Amino acid sequence: MKLSTLTAVEWFVKRGLAEAPKTSYEHALREVAAMAYLYGKGYPQQAAYQMVESWELGEKFYPGERHEHY
Template sequence: MHNYTPFHTPVYMSYGDLKNETLRAVIPFVNYGFQEAAFTSYHHALTEVAAIAYLLGKGFDPRTAYKTVESWEVNETFY
């Protein structure tokens, strides 16, 4: 008897074009992070990009995620 579960299916087959979809979604924010780091710091830029990515994962559209995170900054800092 064969106990087949969906976990036996390789991930790359289950998710179709997930890699390209994911990279297309995040590359603009990665590029933005590099630009931001030139004026602030890598810590600040990575925090900002990670916060945007988190909000995207929560269902925010990219523009709203970006504007929300920017609204949290005071004098180019979150703290």
């Protein structure tokens, strides 16, 4: 169970780490959590990625979202 779970989320982790320097760690964490949630609901990995990315407008999920770099 442990190995299969960590293997399944590895792509999302790498995606979030690549995204964070461009936006913020908060934004990247929210993004990959949403993707992993959809993946867990049965969406294919790429479909989950595309769906969550489609929710963004200008690298933000909602007006006023902060992009702080830590």
